[in-house]
Amino acid sequence: MLFSKLLIPTLKDAPQEAEVISHKLMLRAGMIRKVASGIYTWLPLGLKVLKKIENIVREEMDASGAQEVFMPMVQPKELWDETKRWEKMGPELLRIQDRHERDFCLGPTHEEVITDIIRDNVKSYKELPLNIYQIQTKFRDEVRPRYGIMRGREFLMKDSYSFNIDEESLQETYLLMRDTYKKVLERIGLEYKISAADSGAIGGDSSEEFHVLAENGEDTIAVSDSSEFAINTELLLKEGEDINSLEGKPSPDGNGTIQIKKGIEVGHIFKLGKLYAESMKANVLNAEGKASTLHMGCYGIGVSRLVAAAIEQNFDEKGIIWPHSIAPFDINIIAIGFDKDKDIASASIKLHEELTDMGYDVLLDNRKDGYGAKMKDSELIGIPLNIIIGKSYLENQEVELKGRNGQSSSNPISDIKTILDFFKDKK
RNA sequence: CGGGGUAUAGCGCAGUCUGGUAGCGCACUCGCUUUGGGAGCGAGUGGUCGUAAGUUCGAAUCUUACUACCCCGACCA
Numbered sequence: 361m362l363f364s365k366l367l368i369p370t371l372k373d374a375p376q377e378a379e380v381i382s383h384k385l386m387l388r389a390g391m392i393r394k395v396a397s398g399i400y401t402w403l404p405l406g407l408k409v410l411k412k413i414e415n416i417v418r419e420e421m422d423a424s425g426a427q428e429v430f431m432p433m434v435q436p437k438e439l440w441d442e443t444k445r446w447e448k449m450g451p452e453l454l455r456i457q458d459r460h461e462r463d464f465c466l467g468p469t470h471e472e473v474i475t476d477i478i479r480d481n482v483k484s485y486k487e488l489p490l491n492i493y494q495i496q497t498k499f500r501d502e503v504r505p506r507y508g509i510m511r512g513r514e515f516l517m518k519d520s521y522s523f524n525i526d527e528e529s530l531q532e533t534y535l536l537m538r539d540t541y542k543k544v545l546e547r548i549g550l551e552y553k554i555s556a557a558d559s560g561a562i563g564g565d566s567s568e569e570f571h572v573l574a575e576n577g578e579d580t581i582a583v584s585d586s587s588e589f590a591i592n593t594e595l596l597l598k599e600g601e602d603i604n605s606l607e608g609k610p611s612p613d614g615n616g617t618i619q620i621k622k623g624i625e626v627g628h629i630f631k632l633g634k635l636y637a638e639s640m641k642a643n644v645l646n647a648e649g650k651a652s653t654l655h656m657g658c659y660g661i662g663v664s665r666l667v668a669a670a671i672e673q674n675f676d677e678k679g680i681i682w683p684h685s686i687a688p689f690d691i692n693i694i695a696i697g698f699d700k701d702k703d704i705a706s707a708s709i710k711l712h713e714e715l716t717d718m719g720y721d722v723l724l725d726n727r728k729d730g731y732g733a734k735m736k737d738s739e740l741i742g743i744p745l746n747i748i749i750g751k752s753y754l755e756n757q758e759v760e761l762k763g764r765n766g767q768s769s770s771n772p773i774s775d776i777k778t779i780l781d782f783f784k785d786k787k
Numbered sequence: 788c789g790g791g792g793u794a795u796a797g798c799g800c801a802g803u804c805u806g807g808u809a810g811c812g813c814a815c816u817c818g819c820u821u822u823g824g825g826a827g828c829g830a831g832u833g834g835u836c837g838u839a840a841g842u843u844c845g846a847a848u849c850u851u852a853c854u855a856c857c858c859c860g861a862c863c864a
Contacts, residue, residue, distance in 0.1 A: 372813065372825075373799040377857055387798095397856065452863075469864065503788085503862045511863085519864085557864090567864080578863095628864050660864055697822055732824030750823055760823080 361689075363725040368405050370737050380576050382671035383508030385680050389741045391667075398505025398513035405741060406667070408688040408721075410516065413666050414495055416547050416685065417518045424540045426491040426520055431473045433497060437463035439472040443639045454501045466499035471636050471658060474521045478654070479642035485525045485652065488644065489533055493520030495663060509668045510624065511578070516664040522657040525646060527633070530655040534631050537659040541570050541627050544661065549683035550673055553623060555581045555590035567630040570661075571623025574672035581623045582606050586616030593620070624669040625662070632656040680742030681764050689723040691715055692743040694734045696750035698726040707773060708749045711759075714776060739764065747779065 367390070374384035377394065386392045391406030402410055418428065434456075440446035446453075446465075454466040467473070474492055482490065495518045505513050520537070524530040538554070545552045550572050557569040569592060571581055580603055583590040589611055593603055596612070609618045636642070637654040646652040667686075674681040684690065693715075695708035705726075712724045723743065725734045731750065738746050748760040753773060761779060762768040771778050 369797080369814095371798055375798065376793075376800095379858065394856090450862085500863080504858095504860090506858080517864090569864090625864085630864070658864080662864095694823095700822080728822085730822040730824080730826065732822095732826085734825090735823085736825050748823070752823085 361723055363692075363723055364727050366404055366723075368737075368741070369403070370740055378508060380507045380510070380672070381675055382510060382576070382668040385671055385675060385740070386508060386668070389680060391741075392509060394508075398502060398511070400509055400512060400514075405688050409667050409670075409682070409686055410664060412686040412688075413548065413670075414516070414518075414663050417544055417661055417663060418495065420540050420544045420547070421493050421518065421520065424491070424536055426493045429474075429492050429494050430496065431467070431470050431494055433467050433499070434464050435467050435470075435473055437465065439476055440465065443472055443636055445472070452501045452503070454499055467496075468498055468500040469658075469660075470494070470496075470519060471521065471632075471656075472640070475636050475640045475642050475656070478523050479637075479640060482523065483644055485644050485646045488654075489522060489524045489529050491520055491522040491533055491537075493518060493659075507576070507578075507668070509664050510672075512664065515662060518661040518663055520659045522659070523637075523642075524655040524657070525644070525652065527655055530631055530633070530657050534629060534657050537629050537657070538568065541629065541659070541661065545570065545572070545626075548666065548670065548685050550666075550670060552626070553581060553583055553590040553621070554588075555583075555592050555623075556595060557592045557628065558594055567628060569625050570627030570629075571621075572626050572666075572669040572673055573621055573623050574669060575622055576672050577622035577624040579623045579625050581621055582611075582618045583621050584611035584613060584616045585619050587611065587613055589613040589615060624665065624672060626666050626669050627659075627661045629659045630657060632658055674742075678736075679740035682742040682744060684744050687742060687744050688721075689743050690720045691745045691747060692723045692725055692738045694725045694731070694738065694746050694748045694750075696731050696734070696748065699728050701754070703754060704749055707753060711747065711749070711773065715779075718780070735762075749773070 369390040371388045374388050378384040378387055386406060389405060390403055392400045392402055394400055437446055453468060456464050456466065458464060495516065497514055498517045499514050502511060502513050505511055522530065522533040524533055553571050553573060555569050555571060557567050571577065571579060580593045581590050582593050582596055591612065593606060596606060597603065603620060606618050607620050611618050633655055634653045637656055642654045643651040644654065670683060670686060671680050674683060693708050693712055695704050697704050698708060708724055712722050715722045727734065742764060744764050746762040748762060752758045752760065752770065757773050758770045759773045760768060760770050
């Protein structure tokens with residue numbers, strides 16, 4: 361794609377509204393713009409990243425055997441009355457009325473809708489287990505939205521709901537989802553911890569949170585310095601105890617000592633048990649021909665929050681350093697003098713074509729600016745590999761390869777294989 | 788909802804204390820020269836100074852009310 365044709369409004373200075381790194385960089389890189397507090401428009405560059413994460417999540421969910429659906433954002437009060445959540449939930453549930461003055465809410469989650477579908481359409485244990493998911497915009501009227509996309513009111517979430525005949529089956533699905541989430545985060549390339557969590561307002565039997573480790577994380581978790589163990593500090597603190605007092609104590613799992621880390625909660629998996637199925641009378645017939653209440657699980661990943669979390673974990677003073685898996689573009693061809701020199705123009709267009717044909721997502725910076733301005737933008741938006749076509753191309757057909765990680769080398773432009781090898785190392 | 792802060796051009800800011808009819812940098816437009824680390828010169832475009840009311844001959848500036856946004860807290864799949 362041609363840089364000159366894309367809407368990528370980069371900024372030298374971050375707007376004063378932004379405080380945390382990911383928010384500043386997303387604004388500066390031209391990924392998002394605010395529409396109202398906690399509500400954002402995703403511009404082309406931001407949307408590309410969002411879609412890449414969404415696709416990784418979708419692929420892993422599909423691979424796990426889950427099935428994708430798409431539920432409505434607007435939901436009728438009657439369903440929420442069944443679980444008593446219409447009254448239980450506070451103002452974070454945004455309520456609206458239609459022209460007939462019927463009550464609706466903007467969906468902050470979809471247990472009611474999906475349970476309604478399943479109870480009407482699934483009648484036998486033979487059809488179970490089922491794991492249904494969607495990737496959809498959620499709305500929660502947060503008391504205080506903050507940090508840009510990280511804690512917005514409107515956000516993109518993958519939420520799935522499993523329906524199992526018994527606890528044993530639920531446990532299997534739960535572990536499958538736990539494994540799937542690990543695959544998602546590993547594929548994206550983020551450092552994370554899984555911690556036991558308070559199951560909170562959602563209720564249910566047990567839950568675990570997936571935290572991406574980052575300085576600006578909103579959550580504080582206690583991790584063992586010598587095992588996989590991690591736990592939300594809320595569950596570890598006794599009345600009146602200070603978080604810092606935990607540091608250095610023996611880890612509850614018996615391995616090593618506790619370290620306090622900051623994390624961004626990007627995933628949460630729950631075993632709900634019969635909680636919602638009971639209140640909504642979701643039953644199937646079991647092998648004995650008797651009505652049996654469904655066991656449910658629900659599993660969420662904050663897709664839009666992952667964009668911010670990835671930045672919080674990967675940036676430097678120049679800008680974003682995308683993990684290759686979710687970079688908006690794999691390669692940026694920086695053509696110096698594109699508009700003046702026909703050789704530069706034709707060589708960069710040809711290279712763009714070849715690399716695109718090979719399946720890479722390629723940006724061609726054909727703008728009128730000089731080397732410095734183009735590199736600054738490329739570094740800001742975090743593209744993993746730059747290929748610079750300029751003087752040395754005209755002199756001896758060489759291009760410079762410059763990684764976002766600082767690595768660089770000069771190669772003949774014909775040596776595409778080496779270019780790709782350079783890239784492969786980092787992929 | 789409690790505490791703190793901000794609001795002047797797309798972004799960053801000055802001007803407000805001490806009222807006199809709006810300015811700087813970047814960006815943007817046109818021309819020429821530039822092009823390997825945010826180019827130079829020249830000429831331009833763009834703002835009812837968050838909103839409303841008040842004081843005054845005169846308000847970005849003083850007064851009052853309101854709104855939006857940000858930060859800390861409470862809250863939080």
